[in-house]
Amino acid sequence: MIQAQSLTKRHGGKTAVDAIDFTVQPGKVTGLLGPNGAGKSTIMRMIVGLDRPTAGSVKVNGKHYSEHRAPLCEVGVLLDARAVHTGRSARNHLLALAATHGIPAARVDEVIELTGIGAVARTRVGGFSLGMGQRLGIAAALLGDPAVLILDEPVNGLDPEGVQWVRQLMRYLAAEGRTVLLSSHMMSEMALTADHLIMLGRGKVIVNAPVSEIIGMAGTHRVRVRTPQSAQLAALLAQPDVTVTTGEPDLLEVAGISAGDIGEQAAAAGIVLHELTGVSASLEEAYLALTQDEVEYRASGSAQLQEA
Amino acid sequence: MTETTATKTPAPAASSSPAADGTVPGAASAVHGLSAAGLLRSEWIKLRSVRSTAWSYALLVLVSLALAAVMSSTLDLQGADASMIPAADQATFIAQTATFGVFFGQLIVAVLGALTISGEYSTGMIRSTLTAVPRRLPALAAKAAVLFVTTFVVGLAANLGSYLVASLVLSRQGLGVSFADPAVFLPVLGGALYLALIAVFALGIGTIVRSGAGGIAVVLGIVLLLPMVFQVIAAPWAAAVLPYLVSNAGINMFGLMSFSPVPIEWWVNLLVVLGWLAVSLVGAAVVLKRRDA
Numbered sequence: 001m002i003q004a005q006s007l008t009k010r011h012g013g014k015t016a017v018d019a020i021d022f023t024v025q026p027g028k029v030t031g032l033l034g035p036n037g038a039g040k041s042t043i044m045r046m047i048v049g050l051d052r053p054t055a056g057s058v059k060v061n062g063k064h065y066s067e068h069r070a071p072l073c074e075v076g077v078l079l080d081a082r083a084v085h086t087g088r089s090a091r092n093h094l095l096a097l098a099a100t101h102g103i104p105a106a107r108v109d110e111v112i113e114l115t116g117i118g119a120v121a122r123t124r125v126g127g128f129s130l131g132m133g134q135r136l137g138i139a140a141a142l143l144g145d146p147a148v149l150i151l152d153e154p155v156n157g158l159d160p161e162g163v164q165w166v167r168q169l170m171r172y173l174a175a176e177g178r179t180v181l182l183s184s185h186m187m188s189e190m191a192l193t194a195d196h197l198i199m200l201g202r203g204k205v206i207v208n209a210p211v212s213e214i215i216g217m218a219g220t221h222r223v224r225v226r227t228p229q230s231a232q233l234a235a236l237l238a239q240p241d242v243t244v245t246t247g248e249p250d251l252l253e254v255a256g257i258s259a260g261d262i263g264e265q266a267a268a269a270g271i272v273l274h275e276l277t278g279v280s281a282s283l284e285e286a287y288l289a290l291t292q293d294e295v296e297y298r299a300s301g302s303a304q305l306q307e308a
Numbered sequence: 309m310t311e312t313t314a315t316k317t318p319a320p321a322a323s324s325s326p327a328a329d330g331t332v333p334g335a336a337s338a339v340h341g342l343s344a345a346g347l348l349r350s351e352w353i354k355l356r357s358v359r360s361t362a363w364s365y366a367l368l369v370l371v372s373l374a375l376a377a378v379m380s381s382t383l384d385l386q387g388a389d390a391s392m393i394p395a396a397d398q399a400t401f402i403a404q405t406a407t408f409g410v411f412f413g414q415l416i417v418a419v420l421g422a423l424t425i426s427g428e429y430s431t432g433m434i435r436s437t438l439t440a441v442p443r444r445l446p447a448l449a450a451k452a453a454v455l456f457v458t459t460f461v462v463g464l465a466a467n468l469g470s471y472l473v474a475s476l477v478l479s480r481q482g483l484g485v486s487f488a489d490p491a492v493f494l495p496v497l498g499g500a501l502y503l504a505l506i507a508v509f510a511l512g513i514g515t516i517v518r519s520g521a522g523g524i525a526v527v528l529g530i531v532l533l534l535p536m537v538f539q540v541i542a543a544p545w546a547a548a549v550l551p552y553l554v555s556n557a558g559i560n561m562f563g564l565m566s567f568s569p570v571p572i573e574w575w576v577n578l579l580v581v582l583g584w585l586a587v588s589l590v591g592a593a594v595v596l597k598r599r600d601a
Binding site for chain 2: 051066069081086087089095100
C-alpha cells in the first residue's frame with residue numbers, strides 16, 4: 001500500500017507535484033497516467049526517497065521508504081531513466097544490489113532467468129538494447145521479492161512479446177496480492193493492464209477511479225446508425241439535446257438519444273436501418289476529454305486529438 | 309504487509325492460484341535487510357567489476373616498479389666505495405626509491421577515487437545505489453572504506469615490490485638495507501597510507517562535483533597544481549602555506565621530500581592530510597544527503 005498526503009514537489013518556482021493525496025491499494029494494478037510533465041516520474045522518485053518532497057509525505061506500507069529495514073524487499077522500483085553502470089555486467093549489477101540486503105546469489109540467478117536476460121547476463125550493460133535494459137531494470141525491481149512494485153513506463157522499448165510478458169507479469173503480481181503502480185503514456189496499455197487509474201495533469205490528480213468508471217465518465221455514449229435514408233433519419237431525430245454527425249453518406253453518429261428510441265422512431269417513420277450499434281467511449285477518449293485542459297505541452301497541430 | 313512468506317516471484321506464465329492462504333507475498337523472511345557487512349560486500353563487488361579499477365591498480369604497480377628500477381639502476385656512486393656510505397643514507401636512498409612511485413600513484417588513485425562515485429552519477433547507477441540504501445550515508449561510508457582498504461593493499465604491494473626491485477639492483481653496487489629498518493618500512497607503509505587517503509579524498513570531491521571530468525579536474529588541481537601555484541608565488545605567506553597543501557603534507561609524511569625549512573613531524577603531516585580528507589568527506593556527506601538523486 002502506498003499513501004501520499006498533500007505530496008508536493010517544486011523545482012525552483014515550478015510546481016511539479018501540487019499537494020496531491022492518493023492511496024494505491026494492494027491486489028490491483030494501478031496506473032499513473034498523464035501527459036509529459038504531469039509529475040508521474042517525480043511522484044515515483046519521491047516514493048523511494050530519490051527526490052525529497054517540498055511538502056507533505058508519502059509512505060509505503062505505513063513507513064517512509066528509508067525507514068524500512070530492508071527497503072528492496074518492501075518496494076521494487078524501475079525508473080524511466082537508466083540506473084545501471086554501463087561498464088558492469090548485468091549479473092554483477094544485480095549481485096551488488098543483492099549484497100546490500102544479504103539477498104543470496106541464487107535469487108539473482110532466479111530473476112535473471114525470470115526476465116529472460118540469461119544469455120547476456122555476463123556481458124557489459126553498455127551494449128544492451130533498450131528492451132534488454134528494461135528487462136534488467138525489472139529484474140532489479142523483483143530482486144527483493146517486494147510487496148510493492150513501482151514501474152515507470154515498463155513497456156518502453158520492449159518488443160510486442162516483451163510488452164505481452166510485462167502485462168501478464170503485472171497482472172500476476174497484483175493477483176498475488178502485491179501493490180503494483182505503473183505509469184505509461186500509452187492509453188491502450190493502461191486499458192489492458194490497469195484496474196485503477198490515477199490521472200494527473202499539471203501536478204494535480206484529475207481523476208482517481210477504477211478504469212471502468214473512467215470510461216463511463218467520458219459521458220457521451222453514442223449510437224452508430226447505418227441507413228440508406230440517412231438524411232431523412234437525421235431530420236427526424238433533430239432535437240435540441242441530440243447531436244447527429246455524418247461521416248460516410250449512409251452513416252450517422254447520434255448522441256443524446258438511446259439506440260432503442262432511434263429504432264422505434266425509425267420504425268414508426270418507415271425508415272430502413274442496416275445497423276444500429278451503441279458505441280461506448282474508449283479509455284483514450286475518456287483520457288483526452290478529462291485532460292484536455294491540462295495538457296501542458298500541447299503541439300500546435302494536435303487536431304487529431306479531437307474527437308472525429 | 310507484515311506477514312511474510314518465502315514464496316518467490318514465479319514465472320507469470322504459471323497459472324497457480326495466487327495467495328491462496330491470504331498472506332501477502334514479499335519481504336522474503338530469509339533476507340535480513342541492510343547491514344554494514346552487506347554494504348561493504350556490495351561496494352567491493354562494484355569496485356572489482358568495472359574495468360577502470362583493474363587498469364588503475366595495474367598502472368599503479370607497474371609505474372612504481374618501473375620508477376624503482378630506473379632510479380636504482382641509474383645511481384652513480386662515482387667510484388666511491390659503497391661500504392663508506394653511512395647506513396642511514398643507504399636506508400634513505402632505498403626508501404626514496406621504493407616510494408618514488410607514490411608521486412605518480414597519487415594521481416592514478418585520485419582519478420580512480422573520483423571515478424568510483426562520478427561513474428555512478430554519469431551512468432545513473434547512483435539511483436540504484438540510493439534506492440537500495442535510502443539513508444545514503446552508509447553507502448558513502450562503505451564506498452570509502454572499500455576504496456581505502458583496497459588502495460592501501462595495492463599501494464603497499466607496489467611499494468614492497470619497488471623495495472625488492474631497488475634492493476636487488478642496488479645490491480650489485482654493494483648497497484643494502486634490511487626491510488626491518490624503520491627508515492625503510494615506515495616510508496613504505498606511509499606511502500601506501502597516503503595513497504589510500506588521497507583516493508578517499510578524491511571520492512569525496514567526486515561526490516560533491518558529481519561529473520567525472522569535473523571531479524578529476526578538481527582533484528588533480530588540488531593535488532598537482534596547487535603546490536605549483538604556491539611555489540611560484542614569491543610572497544612569504546605562500547611559502548608558509550606550502551607544507552599544508554594535501555599532497556605536500558602527504559609526501560612529507562613518509563619522508564620523501566620536505567616542503568618546509570623546519571622539519572615537520574610525520575603525525576602533523578598525517579593530521580594535515582586527514583584535515584583535507586575530513587573537509588572533502590563532510591562536504592560529500594552534506595550534499596549527498598541533501599540533493600535529489
